[in-house]
Amino acid sequence: MPWTDGQRLQGGKYVIDKVLGQGGFGITYKALHIELNQTVVIKTPNEYLSHDPEYDKYIDRFIQEGRILARLSEDPHPHIVGVIDLFKEGTIHCLVMDFVPGENLFEAVKRRGALPEAEILPCIRQIGEALVVVHQAGLVHRDAHPGNIMLRSNGKAVLIDFGIAKELVPKTLSSKGIAGNEGFAPYEQMSRGSRDPTVDVYCLVATLYYGVTGQRPTSSLARKLDNTFLIPPKQINPSISNQLNQAILKGMALEAKDRPQSMQAWLAMLEAPKAKPPPLVDPVHRKEVVPSKAKLPSKPILVKPTTKPPRIIPWGWLVGVLLSYLFTGYLLAAFKAPYIIWAVAVAVAEAWAVAWAKAVAWAGLVAWAGFVAWTVAVSSTVAWAWAWAWAWAVSLTVVGAWALALAVAGDKLLESFSKVNTFLILASTSSLGLGLGWLGHRIFNTGT
Structure with missing residues (x-):
């Protein structure tokens, strides 16, 4: 049974305010850290999972990843939620994280509709850079959908609610409950519990798809099993650039091998191609045309184009x-x-x-x-x-x-x-x- 409002934990160190969310894997509470007078979030496994044969493995993974997140918080990342504490209340393991005010991306799109490319891209880049750090620590978030991306009032995005131990599928949960965020998870995650970084690539890119179109993308399972096609985002929102359209389609490739194999590789697809500087004039060749008594310039001379590209008139x-x-x-x-x-x-x-x-x-x-x-x-x-x-x-x-x-x-x-x-x-x-x-x-x- 979930904890009730006002319930005290750890001898009164924390006081439960309310339940923020409850799913098949865990319960998230808003609480108050009494000593710090700070609002926090406490995440716990669902109590009824204790009857599942895989429960011990689930708890081990929960504790292991909680400790890794706590180590990440020693050098805080501006776009990753901070972990404050990890404790056990009775038989229930608890992970305490910072409370991030603002609205999540689901709420923002519901309120405003599709977001402009220039507004959503910086947020997605911030979360992508956060996931690079997560991957380097040996973790995969596995749940980077719009509900887990908080948008602060200053325009900064924060990644919250890691899908801890989500690859361990309790036998007591139905497949429908597992795919709670249909449209944002690749089919290999839902069918095999994949822990590859390409899972996070798909999830984040599907979130970007949702942000620029205002529509949930077609489920990867429907694409895999029913041969349903993913509608290109530019077909829904013609105002987005061709570069962004191609980056989304590549990042949401149905097969993991066809996606960029790292978050860094996908983020590079969002960058505008940089113009190459004009070649330097080789000083050796300049010596051949400069009189013997003349001094060569100390700095290399840049070759600049003398004419503009011609205008094409049909x-x-x-x-x-x-x-x-x-x-x-x-x-x-x-x-x-x-x-x-x-x-x-x-x-x-x-x-x-x-x-x-x-x-x-x-x-x-x-x-x-x-x-x-x-x-x-x-x-x-x-x-x-x-x-x-x-x-x-x-x-x-x-x-x-x-x-x-x-x-x-x-x-x-x-x-x-x-x-x-x-x-x-x-x-x-x-x-x-x-x-x-x-x-x-x-x-x-x-x-x-």
């Missing part, structure tokens, strides 16, 4: 944009559709959509197809039924050309230009095409 695709709009302008003029100003406005809007929101562009093009079809149909002097059929066929063909030319030209331009410049180039090209098509038809008609 002329072919821009010509395609121009021609497709020229054809449209000619078509509108041929059927005497008094909508050239509307057409220019739509061309400018489409250029904006391609530069800023590709999905909007496609929707705009479909709507524009209907606009052209309606314009041609109501302005035509031929029979209505034939006008509608012909107009739709031509409109959809032109729309396809627009969509392809705009999308590809937009992508190419964005590689060398800002979104504003890309918009101006596309808007000018499309508007010019419409105007030339309209003007061409007027000149042609005047000539005949």
